[in-house]
Amino acid sequence: MARYRSQVADQNKARAHEAAMDEIAAGQDQHRQLGREVAARIGAQEARMAANNTDISFGSAARAIDDTKLIGREDSDALSRNIEQRVRGYQTDMWNYESERRASIAEGKQAKTAGMFSVASTVLGGATQYAGFKASAKGA
Structure with a gap:
C-alpha cells in the first residue's frame, strides 16, 4: 500500500510540474x-493625434502616450505577479x-522492518515454547 501511495504521489508531482510549465507558457502568451494590445492603443492614440495635426513629441499628447505605456507596464507587472503566484502554488504542490x-x-520500509521483527519474535517465541516443552518432557 505504501508503494502504491508513493507512486500516486510521484504521478501527482509530475502533473503539478506539467501544470506549472503550462502556466508559464500561458503567461508568456498573455x-x-x-504587449500587442498596449501597442495597438498607443498606435490608435498617435493616429488620432496625427489626424488632428497634434505634435505627439511634447505636451499633453506626449503625456497621454506615456501614461498609456505606464499603465501597460503596470498591467504587465500585475500579470507577472499573478502568474508567478500560480506557478509557486504548483511548486508547493x-x-x-x-x-x-x-x-x-519510509512507511513501507518501516512496515517491512516491523514484519521482520514480528517473524523473528514469533520464531523466538516458538523456540522458547519448544525448549520449555522439551524441558518439561525430560522432567516427567
Whole structure:
C-alpha cells in the first residue's frame, strides 16, 4: 500500500510540474497579447493625434502616450505577479507530493522492518515454547 501511495504521489508531482510549465507558457502568451494590445492603443492614440495635426513629441499628447505605456507596464507587472503566484502554488504542490512520496517509502520500509521483527519474535517465541516443552518432557 505504501508503494502504491508513493507512486500516486510521484504521478501527482509530475502533473503539478506539467501544470506549472503550462502556466508559464500561458503567461508568456498573455504577456505577448498584452504587449500587442498596449501597442495597438498607443498606435490608435498617435493616429488620432496625427489626424488632428497634434505634435505627439511634447505636451499633453506626449503625456497621454506615456501614461498609456505606464499603465501597460503596470498591467504587465500585475500579470507577472499573478502568474508567478500560480506557478509557486504548483511548486508547493510538487514539494508536498515529493514529501508524501518519501513518507510513503519510509512507511513501507518501516512496515517491512516491523514484519521482520514480528517473524523473528514469533520464531523466538516458538523456540522458547519448544525448549520449555522439551524441558518439561525430560522432567516427567
